[in-house]
Amino acid sequence: MATITEPKLISGNANKQLASAVARRMSMHRGMNLGLVDARVERFNDGEIFVEVFENVRGEDMYVIQPNSNPANDNLMELLIMADALRRSSAARITAVIPYFGYARQDRRTKSRTPISAKLVANMITGAGVERVLTMDLHASQIQGFFDIPVDNLYAAPIFALDIQHHFKKRLENVTIVSPDVGGVGRARELAKRIGSPLAIVDKRREKPGEIAEMTVIGEVKDRTCIVIDDIVDTAGTLCKAAEVIMQAGAKEVHSYITHGVLSGPAIERVTNSVMKSLVITDTIEPTEATRNAKNIRIVPTAPMFAQAILNTWNGTSISSLLHTDTLLPIYEGTYSPI
Structure with missing residues (x-):
């Protein structure tokens, strides 16, 4: 047998x-x-x-x-x-x-x-x-x-959708999903569709690699709870700058949902000191002790x-x-x- x-x-x-x-x-x-x-x-x-x-x-x-x-x-x-x-x-x-x-x-x-x-x-x-x-x-x-x-x-979008619907369920109608660049619009649109939220985009122009010359928010974010969606956060420089630009455009608060928390170099310090209320990552990369102890970083299981x-x-x-x-x-x- x-x-x-x-x-x-x-x-x-x-x-x-x-x-x-x-x-x-x-x-x-x-x-x-x-x-x-x-x-x-x-x-x-x-x-x-x-x-x-x-x-x-x-x-x-x-x-x-x-x-x-x-x-x-x-x-x-x-x-x-x-x-x-x-x-x-x-x-x-x-x-x-x-x-x-x-x-x-x-x-x-x-x-x-x-x-x-x-x-x-x-x-x-x-x-x-x-x-x-x-x-x-x-x-x-x-x-x-x-x-x-x-x-x-x-x-990760289905997991993020569950997490957002759970943690923002009393104010879901005021949530806007934001793509941090034009290349990530597809990913952001998929999540926005899942939770029934509008979409905005941060358009960035680089003069040379590693430097961001200008950022502009495309879409309505004023008085909205904005959630930035991306696949990788490395040094977190672009992410934290995008959060600042979104807040300057009149957003009520900014959160970020990123699949892979590389978080190298000064990333933890930048996120901790940024205007973001929270950064949510998955455990696809084993979190360091500093990541686990960061006050505004949360980890969802995969x-x-x-x-x-x-x-x-x-x-x-x-x-x-x-x-x-x-x-x-x-x-x-x-x-x-x-x-």
Whole structure:
């Protein structure tokens, strides 16, 4: 008689908190313990990465949970080496769960003699033996086409919509969604449609890279509660400047919902001292202690969505169903009250 095998999870060092949370959620759904596969991911004295898997994975459906966050190169190499170890151990299928896809901002040639690093990373991941990728909010949707394997790109917008409807439910009619640039209008429009709010745009013009010459608000924000939507917050300079411009245009208050909290360099200090009342990020990148302790930064979990997406991939059911509120709300039961 054929045995029914369960999906198996393995994690690198990039975000073990998220990996453990995903394992707990899947254990609850399956009614059995689905802990992380016992393995060690270590470094030799010269920085080389070594992986050893202590459990039998022959014929198993493996899911490697590893965002390519800071340090991006080390975490990427961990992912590649884990995939190689699993492939050489005869795993039946290897899915890379990459909550934050590093190098995604290098998705095209911006000038002569520059690389398309996102494509190079895609080639490396495929070459390591990965057969499917599961990620969230790719910086550019065309990156899915860089892979010659299936790529499922989850979206934080449904989670953000639930969070906004929960925390702003008594003043939702006064909320305006704001895109911090023209390139992010599609993302902002999708969220605005979900919660039935109007849309505004911050148009910015750069004189040279890293410097913002001028910002202008397009749309009505006066006396409105404005929510800025974006996929990545890095040093937070542009975000904090956009919040100032929105407030100068007459907004009542400004909040931000950003999927990937890179938060490098002076970002935490900037956000703490900014006019923003709150910055909401997800845990696709493991939050630092400073991030957790920041007075106006809040973290929403992605483990329920990733756990269900992994289960849907494993049993061959729809991933796109997770984009609907009716499907997502029960997954986040206990986190948000019914809308």
